[in-house]
Amino acid sequence: MKVLIVEDNSLSLELATTVLELAGHDVVQAESGEGVLELARDCRPDLILMDVSLPGKDGLEVTRELKTDPELRAIPVVAVTAHAMAGDQERVLAAGCEGYLTKPIDTRTFAQDVQRYAAAGVPQTEGGQSVGRP
Ligand code: MN
Numbered sequence: 001m002k003v004l005i006v007e008d009n010s011l012s013l014e015l016a017t018t019v020l021e022l023a024g025h026d027v028v029q030a031e032s033g034e035g036v037l038e039l040a041r042d043c044r045p046d047l048i049l050m051d052v053s054l055p056g057k058d059g060l061e062v063t064r065e066l067k068t069d070p071e072l073r074a075i076p077v078v079a080v081t082a083h084a085m086a087g088d089q090e091r092v093l094a095a096g097c098e099g100y101l102t103k104p105i106d107t108r109t110f111a112q113d114v115q116r117y118a119a120a121g122v123p124q125t126e127g128g129q130s131v132g133r134p
Contacts, residue, residue, distance in 0.1 A: 001118055002026045004045035006036055006062065007080070008054050016049065016080075016105060023111035033057035037065055040072050047118040049101075052081040052092065060095035067096030078117045080105070098122060 003025050007013040010031075017027045028043045030036050033054045040048065048066070052059040059079060066072045079092040079100040092100045099117050101110070 001046035001115075002028065002043065003114065003118075004028045004030065004036075004040060004043060004048045006030045006033060006048065006054065006059065007051040008032055009051070012051070012080075012103060012105075015107070016110070019105070019107050019110050020114065023115075025111070025114075033059065033062040036062050037069060037072065040066065040075060045075060047114060048075055048077045049114065050077050050079050050097065052079050052100075060091065060097075063095045063097050074122050076117055076120070076122050078114065 003020055005013060005016050005020075005027055007016065007029075008031050013029055013031065017029060020027050028039065028045060030039055033056060050059040050063055054062070063077050063079070066075065066077060076098040077096065079095075079097040080103055081088060081092065081100055082103040089100065098120065101113055
């Protein structure tokens, strides 16, 4: 599958890229949140890995924009956060992410975790809990 990785730390970006490429996936990289919507429209990833802490527009803000875009909202977004603190999970899920992984990534399980989120997809929200719908 094709994974778009949004990550401003070049070491973290290279590590995640290497692990996913070794597992046979195609990776598209973005080093900031700027232009991610356009990039996603162009490359049509199966999943987006989103660093929460980005300079300027943060990962949760970018996720909220992705999830209000009718063309892009069906792409699963998995937040990657170094802050495994109480309350973070709620913030991440409230922004519209389908899940989250913590940094530093576990290279033995990372590709499998990503595939699991991709397979689960984006839940259909016909009921009352859709994010960002008018
Ligand atoms: Mn970061």
